[in-house]
């Protein structure tokens with residue numbers, strides 16, 4: 001679905017990515033982890049076309065976004081759904097209007113049709129019917145996430161990008177959101193690119209984990225294999241107290257590297 005090759009991203013003298021390679025496979029949930037500031041969000045934004053890379057190639061659905069005309073790039077971008085950190089909903093629009101925006105702009109639906117479909121999408125994410133007329137400021141954090149997910153799903157994306165979807169949710173709300181992602185992925189069959197710090201989410205939902213460190217993807221593999229890599233950050237993260245707790249909560253079996 002996504003092929004990233006020799007990606008470099010630099011802001012002024014700050015090098016974020018250097019020769020970063022990554023593949024995202026059809027139908028998988030790929031968790032992207034790494035220390036704060038390692039460039040997870042920049043990578044997400046680069047893949048969806050919101051950040052122009054310094055150099056390198058990104059192919060989405062087999063097409064290099066940099067080589068496409070603006071019109072063709074927009075067609076590809078419409079097949080991607082993005083849930084931004086914080087939700088990024090329009091504060092002056094209610095939820096059904098928020099979700100209707102891409103349906104009106106990109107699918108050419110009339111406002112009544114778009115708002116009808118928006119209510120269906122909101123229901124899909126588990127929001128009650130009365131939430132459709134509420135404004136973002138009137139919602140709990142968990143409801144904002146669900147509404148933002150409904151908007152990301154508006155155009156039936158083939159790849160869903162989630163940037164820290166459970167940040168700020170209480171553990172029960174976060175676990176419910178994890179289940180929702182899994183249920184929707186199984187029902188709708190999309191691929192998920194998931195940036196997270198949440199170990200419980202990683203164990204509960206991800207098919208593979210990509211670890212960003214040293215300006216590149218250090219490893220991308222199944223969680224039980226990643227957790228055995230002899231790297232200080234990986235060991236602290238997966239086999240520290242929180243990692244062990246998340247692992248035992250899901251019955252996962254991570255192993256420390258041979259000493």
Ligand SMILES: Nc1ncnc2c1ncn2[C@@H]1O[C@H](COP(=O)(O)OP(=O)(O)OP(=O)(O)O)[C@@H](O)[C@H]1O
Pocket residue numbers: 011016034035036037038039040041042043
């Ligand atoms: N538009 C920009 N201009 C300049 N610097 C930027 C820009 N966007 C991101 N950066 C810098 O790139 C680095 C990586 O940022 P990014 O948000 O991708 O990190 P992250 O791994 O997602 O971090 P966190 O886990 O804390 O969210 C940071 O140092 C950030 O300040």
